[in-house]
Amino acid sequence: MRIIESLEEMREAAAELAAGRRSSGLVPTMGALHEGHLSLMRRSAGENGVTVVSIFVNPAQFSPEEDYDSYPRTWEEDLAAAKSAGVDIVFHPGAEQMYPPRSQTSVMVHGLTRGLCGMSRGQGHFRGVTTVVAKLFNLVRPTRAYFGQKDAQQAVVIQRMVLDLNFPVEIIVCPIVREDDGLAMSSRNRNLPPQYRPRALALRRALELGRKLIREGETDPYLLANAMGQRILMDSEIELDYLEIVSPETLEAVEKLDDLALIAGAVKIGGVRLIDNILVGPDGPWED
Ligand code: PAF
Numbered sequence: 001m002r003i004i005e006s007l008e009e010m011r012e013a014a015a016e017l018a019a020g021r022r023s024s025g026l027v028p029t030m031g032a033l034h035e036g037h038l039s040l041m042r043r044s045a046g047e048n049g050v051t052v053v054s055i056f057v058n059p060a061q062f063s064p065e066e067d068y069d070s071y072p073r074t075w076e077e078d079l080a081a082a083k084s085a086g087v088d089i090v091f092h093p094g095a096e097q098m099y100p101p102r103s104q105t106s107v108m109v110h111g112l113t114r115g116l117c118g119m120s121r122g123q124g125h126f127r128g129v130t131t132v133v134a135k136l137f138n139l140v141r142p143t144r145a146y147f148g149q150k151d152a153q154q155a156v157v158i159q160r161m162v163l164d165l166n167f168p169v170e171i172i173v174c175p176i177v178r179e180d181d182g183l184a185m186s187s188r189n190r191n192l193p194p195q196y197r198p199r200a201l202a203l204r205r206a207l208e209l210g211r212k213l214i215r216e217g218e219t220d221p222y223l224l225a226n227a228m229g230q231r232i233l234m235d236s237e238i239e240l241d242y243l244e245i246v247s248p249e250t251l252e253a254v255e256k257l258d259d260l261a262l263i264a265g266a267v268k269i270g271g272v273r274l275i276d277n278i279l280v281g282p283d284g285p286w287e288d
Contacts, residue, residue: 001087024051025047026136027146030187031056031075034185041086042085048143048144053089054092055092056095060131061132067273070191072188107131107161115252116153129158130161133158147171147172148173150185152248152277159171183201188274204276206231211263211286224263241265243263248260258282261279262279263280
């Protein structure tokens with residue numbers, strides 16, 4: 001497995017791949033790799049000649065109050081995990097290379113970033129994500145890029161950016177990978193104080209309650225969101241950031257559960273922000 005730390009070397013490697021007409025898969029990450037990331041890497045390794053994983057904790061997507069400094073960094077473990085998942089190249093640029101002094105350009109997807117995490121973290125979060133992902137696409141020139149459904153809004157926003165800016169890359173969104181008890185895998189789970197770990201399931205349980213109520217025939221998003229929100233707020237130590245029922249394509253609130261909908265939420269537990277979501281409609285799916 002090759003480790004590339006300079007933009008120049010990454011550009012050259014990408015040019016060689018293109019010249020050899022070899023397909024490449026990019027898995028953009030911020031490191032602290034877990035099974036969710038590894039599932040994307042394995043899928044890419046099965047579908048492409050070469051798999052590139054970027055590991056870059058992107059300062060531009062954190063607001064000053066957020067956890068950039070405490071975001072987990074586990075470089076040695078990440079390298080071993082990437083190698084075991086069949087990765088060919090780890091691209092690990094420095095922040096000063098990705099954002100040289102006097103940078104003035106960013107990429108912004110407007111409407112889709114207004115709600116959900118855009119509302120609670122600010123649209124600047126997604127501006128940081130789309131800017132860095134656009135840069136990665138330009139540097140790596142992947143045939144395909146892999147993202148997890150856990151960050152459902154991010155996946156929709158990136159698909160929009162790819163369409164709007166004509167990036168020649170296919171976006172593949174892969175299912176959420178969960179711990180045995182159902183907690184969605186996330187790099188931030190590592191920062192959960194152990195006494196809060198059991199509580200981290202609150203959002204998952206609320207989403208399951210929503211699915212159960214829909215299965216029993218409830219179609220009113222307001223009643224559903226209310227029942228799910230109350231379930232979360234039963235625990236006074238959990239902060240509910242948002243819980244919304246939206247169209248999986250437009251991310252706008254749905255008026256009635258008569259088609260597939262995305263139920264997405266974010267909570268803060270023990271100082272750690274966790275997100276999760278399910279896709280569900282009047283005819284299911286009833287499992288994920
Ligand atoms: O999902 C993430 O880990 C990040 O938002 C991404 C896509 C790697 C961009 O920094």
